[in-house]
Amino acid sequence: MAATLHDVAAVAGVSIKTVSNVVNDYEHIRPSTREKVLKAISELDYRPNISARSLRSGRTGVIGLALPELSLSYFAELADSVIKEAEKRNLVVLIEQTGGGDRDKEIKLLSSPRLQLTDGLIFSPLGMDSSDVAHLNVSYPLVLLGERIFGGPVDHVTMKNVEAAKAATRHLLDRGCRRIAVIGAHEGELVGSAALRVQGYREALDAAEVPFDESLLGYVIEWHRLDGARAMREMIASGVQFDAVFGLNDTLALGAMRVLQEAGFRVPEDVSVIGFDGLDETRYSLPTLSTIDPGRDEIAATAVRVLVERIKARSEPMKGEPHEPDPFEPHQYRAEFSLQARESTAVA
Amino acid sequence: MAATLHDVAAVAGVSIKTVSNVVNDYEHIRPSTREKVLKAISELDYRPNISARSLRSGRTGVIGLALPELSLSYFAELADSVIKEAEKRNLVVLIEQTGGGDRDKEIKLLSSPRLQLTDGLIFSPLGMDSSDVAHLNVSYPLVLLGERIFGGPVDHVTMKNVEAAKAATRHLLDRGCRRIAVIGAHEGELVGSAALRVQGYREALDAAEVPFDESLLGYVIEWHRLDGARAMREMIASGVQFDAVFGLNDTLALGAMRVLQEAGFRVPEDVSVIGFDGLDETRYSLPTLSTIDPGRDEIAATAVRVLVERIKARSEPMKGEPHEPDPFEPHQYRAEFSLQARESTAVA
DNA sequence: CCTCGATCCTCCAACGTTGTAATCTCGTAC
DNA sequence: GTACGAGATTACAACGTTGGAGGATCGAGG
Incomplete structure (x- = not known):
């Protein structure tokens, strides 16, 4: 059905390999030949067969x-x-x-x-x-x-989890908040985004000499909106006092914000809220949600x-010294973050 | 590097094709042979090369x-x-x-x-x-x-666009709304979701003998939240009276709802709002958004x-009468929709 | 013991492509 | 006019798999 290199070669009157060379932009091809081949290619609507190419060359694209x-x-x-x-x-x-x-x-x-x-x-x-x-x-x-x-x-x-979470917390501290609830912690977790972001939170508290209060940590299993809502509800029910909420991601923060408003808290007048992830929808919530764009x-x-x-x-082919099995060591890259201050943390 | 059929065949002491047969669940294979082959496969951690398979058989998975x-x-x-x-x-x-x-x-x-x-x-x-x-x-x-x-x-x-949009509109009419704004219409569009949903809207109005008012159509280019917000803002600025908003999708509805609240309208007390798509996030907005799950x-x-x-x-291989080039005619399938009534259209 | 059919297995030839190495075709230099 | 070499092209053999056809094996029946 579909045209192959063979068909193109036959039409163009050259060898199959020459067609392959044209397709792969090999440099030593006479312009007239290239033209002939290209004409045949478009005439037959030839497209390379990726399976065959991949089988032969090992690459699939x-x-x-x-x-x-x-x-x-x-x-x-x-x-x-x-x-x-x-x-x-x-x-x-x-x-x-x-x-x-x-x-x-x-x-x-x-x-x-x-x-x-x-x-x-x-x-x-x-x-x-x-x-x-x-x-x-x-x-x-x-x-x-x-x-x-x-x-x-x-x-x-x-991403710079710790630094970014620290910046988010500092942002709340700068606005005068002192009892900052965290929504989205993972019980007993040592690695992962939750642990790192909580660490950044604590570092910011320490730097500002604000005491850390375990009861301000709202635990969840997953990071869906529902979990944020549930954790927020539990925290409100527990009677803990707070003047800000740091959602460990935007989804949690949006869920929490929803519950706050339902419970009669005004955002940001009574409680400031900040999230993390820089989701598009944080620009359109009511109020718009401050967040960290992690890059x-x-x-x-x-x-x-x-x-x-x-x-x-x-x-x-390995260039240079061939005794190194892998030319590069594995490397770690960390993207830059930025804080997006919006209505949910505005000062009155 | 990776094991091939050849390697497995050599280890198992059978032909390459027999290994292929085992891999492809060919039925006539002696249990003892199958076992030998499977053992060799797991020993060598053999995995079929999909490019080769695809080249030969035409399927890629x-x-x-x-x-x-x-x-x-x-x-x-x-x-x-x-x-x-x-x-x-x-x-x-x-x-x-x-x-x-x-x-x-x-x-x-x-x-x-x-x-x-x-x-x-x-x-x-x-x-x-x-x-x-x-x-x-x-x-x-x-x-x-x-x-x-x-x-x-x-x-x-x-999906059943017309029927579903009609149901959404009727839902608003049932709640006593008579001036239903539509957010998300496409200027001059004849095909596409926007046109169909507007059609459903009009059919519902006609059925209820509520006059259609052109000025209640809010036009947009794209269906992002921003567009919904902008169209809503324009409509409010134009001074048109309305008591409900039908967002042609949830994103538009959420953007519009945000603007409504900003402008001092209470949802659903002053204005009812319904969307379309059944997005997960409609469950967590404030208020939760009524919507159509299109299936x-x-x-x-x-x-x-x-x-x-x-x-x-x-x-x-073509079964039965082989004179039919394609055994099936192209078919159209239409999924069932369902209306999710939530807070944004609740009766006071 | 031979035949026959069913079952099991193997051989061979593709699928369409590219790498390698060999060949051909020039223009240029002597 | 011949030799040279770079540029342009080609022949051939893979890559790993599966379809088809044919070969081996085995048990049962004559």
Whole structure:
């Protein structure tokens, strides 16, 4: 059905390899020949067969992106960024969902044959932790996102969680808040975004010499709006006094803000609220939600760039000293964050 | 590096084809042989090379999903559903973003070599219209989503736009509203979700013998929150009287609701608001937003099912009368919708 | 003991592409 | 007029898999 190199070669009156050379922009081709071939190509509407190319050359032009769930806005916006970035490099993105923190599913994915036709993987785990670091020793290029695993044997693109959470907390302190509730802590967690952001929160308190109060931590299991709402409700019911809420992500903050307003608190007059993630929708809530933009576009751009470098490095003949098995050590990249002050933390 | 059929065959002491047969569940294999082979497979950690398989057999196990943008919540949730559905059938999903209604990009995508390693495509256009129907004559299985093109030469999964919009409007009428503003109409549009939903709106008005007032239509270009906010602001500024707002999608409705509250209208006491799409976040806005769930999961499930049937049909030997070139005519499927009544349309 | 059919397995040839190495074709220099 | 070499093209062999056709094996029946 579809035209092949053979057909094009026959029409153009050259060898099949010459056509291949034209398609691949080989430099030593007589202009007249190139023209003939290009004409035949468009005439037959020839398109290279990617399976065959991939079989022969080992490259597919597809990168994998594994993330928990697209229905979580943060990951949807991240995927959007990654796809746009990949498109600039003429790569196509295959998305795998690992579910909301399903450790086994994440580990299984890393060795799934489903990744076969992928040149490399950008992986954002939510369930694995540093004890699973060995699973990251895979045979394909891998770039890690997120805060679950540090010091692994792979490149890692992450955000400045501690610093950013500290900045968010300081923002509230600057506005005179002294009893800052945290919504979204994970009970007993030592790694991961929640732990890091709580750490930044505590550092900011310490720096301002504001005492830390355990009862201001609202625990949740997942980071959905519902969880934020529930934690906020519990905290209100517990009778703890607070004058600000730091949602460890925007979704939690929006859920919490909803409950606050329902309970009669005015935002920001009675309680200031800040989130984290820089979601688009924080611009349109009532009131608009102050938040931390963790540098999502930069994260996506860096992840794709690094992955592409790794993919290139593995197929190119090793330049320079060949005794180094891998020319680059795994590297950690940290995107810049920025604080978006909006109505939810405005001073009256 | 990676083990091939050859390696496995050598270890198991059988021919390469026998290994292939085991992998593909061929029935006539002696249990002892199968066991030997399986042992060798797990010993060598063999995984089939999908490129080679695809080159030989023509199937890749990948389906494409082309949609405008993942940062639009509706499409993110749709993608989530499609991926989950595909996973049940052991298929992997490759996502292409065509941008918010970029007609040329959509047309270009349909013949992009990027789809080469895809067995078929689920396509949700936003810029093309019925005049582009010819472009849908592609050589691969294609399932169309959305409301832009009807009567095309391909299977089409859609929602009951008119009926659902009519139900939403009737819901408002039932609550005593008589001046129902519409946010999100597209100027001069004849096809597409906006037109259909406006049609449903008018039908409901007619049925209730409520006069239609052109000045109650709020026009927008895109369906982002910002557009909903802007259109609402314009309508308020214009001085038109209204007692309800029908956002043609949830995002518009949320943007509009934000502006209403800012302007001092109470929802639902002064103005009732309803949206369309059944987004997760409508459950958590303040007030919670009434909406239409257009049956997204059903749409995703149907689209994947139909696509898989088409893919199967094209490779299987034609059963029965072979004079029919295509055993099925293109079919249109319409998912059931449901109305979710929430606080934004509650009666005082 | 031979035949026959069912079951099990193997051989061979593709699928469409690209890397390597070899060949051909010039224009240029002597 | 011949030799040279760079530029331009080609032949051939893979890449790992599966379809098809044919070969081996085995038990049962004659």
